[in-house]
Amino acid sequence: MHDVLMVLPQGSLLQGFALIGRLMLELALMVALALLILALLDYMFQKWKHAKDLRMSKQEVRDEHKDSEGDPKLKHRRRQFAQQIAMQRINQAVPTADVIVTNPEHISVAIRYDPKAMHAPQVVAIGVDHVALRIRQIAATHAIPIVERKPLARLLHGSVKTGDFVPPDAYAAVAEVLAFVYRMNGRAA
Numbered sequence: 728m729h730d731v732l733m734v735l736p737q738g739s740l741l742q743g744f745a746l747i748g749r750l751m752l753e754l755a756l757m758v759a760l761a762l763l764i765l766a767l768l769d770y771m772f773q774k775w776k777h778a779k780d781l782r783m784s785k786q787e788v789r790d791e792h793k794d795s796e797g798d799p800k801l802k803h804r805r806r807q808f809a810q811q812i813a814m815q816r817i818n819q820a821v822p823t824a825d826v827i828v829t830n831p832e833h834i835s836v837a838i839r840y841d842p843k844a845m846h847a848p849q850v851v852a853i854g855v856d857h858v859a860l861r862i863r864q865i866a867a868t869h870a871i872p873i874v875e876r877k878p879l880a881r882l883l884h885g886s887v888k889t890g891d892f893v894p895p896d897a898y899a900a901v902a903e904v905l906a907f908v909y910r911m912n913g914r915a916a
Contacts, residue, residue, distance in 0.1 A: 735747075813858070814858075814861065816852070816889075817852050817854065817858065817861060817862060817865065818865060820837060820851040820852045820889070821837045821851065821852050821862055821865040821866055821869070821871070822865065822869045822871070823839050823851055824837035824838055824839045824851050824852070824866070824871055825838060825839050825840055825848075825871070825872075825905060825908060826838050826871065826872050826873075826874055826904055826905060826908045827862060827863060827866045827871055827872070827873045827874070828874055828875075828876050828879050828880050828883065828901075828904060829859070829863065829873055829874070829875050829876070829880055830875075830876075830877045830880040830881055830884075831875055831877075832859075833855060833856060833859060834853075834854070834855055834859055834880040834881065834884045835852075835853070835854045835858075835859035835860075835862040835863050835866075835873075835880070836850055836852070836853050836854075836879075836880055836883045836884060836887075837850065837851045837852035837853075837862055837866070837871075838850055838851070838883075838893065838901060838904075838905075839851045840901075840905055845892070846892070847892040847893050847895075847898070848892065848893045848901050848905065849890070849891070849892050849893070850883060850887045850888075850889060850890070850891055850892070850893065851889065851890070852889055853883070853884055853887070853888070853889050855884070872908045872911060872912070874904050874907065874908065876900065876904060878900075879897065879900045879901070879904065882896075882897055882900075883897060
């Protein structure tokens with residue numbers, strides 16, 4: 728390139744403009760190529776930096792979890808309040824039951840049936856573990872029969888919520904339990 732510039736004064740004016748134009752074009756292409764390479768490097772760096780900036784520190788994760796979940800003490804109080812309400816409902820509902828169906832230790836289901844007012848037996852309370860124990864204690868104080876039927880207790884626990892009627896596939900088993908209880912109490916089945 729240096730040699731070309733040395734010969735420039737010896738050529739005509741048109742040759743000089745053509746030569747300078749060609750040199751400017753080559754220079755522009757080299758600058759454009761250099762800028763393109765720099766732009767690609769900058770793009771990759773900015774993308775990496777953006778991804779890094781989006782990541783949260785461990786402390787930020789903890790703070791966000793605490794903010795989204797709420798204060799643990801308040802959460803604990805809410806849970807206790809909900810348990811108290813559930814126990815009050817059980818204390819009111821279990822004495823109205825005709826029978827308690829249990830899986831001896833883990834599940835208790837209180838069932839009520841009034842053939843004049845209901846089209847099917849109704850589950851008035853369901854409990855697992857300590858709630859199941861509480862249902863059995865209330866039943867014992869109100870002389871409500873407790874019948875052990877593991878499959879029926881599991882079926883009702885898995886398919887029915889408190890206040891629902893017994894599903895049709897459990898009618899026969901519940902009818903058998905109610906008939907047993909009515910015979911035991913001397914009532915007509």
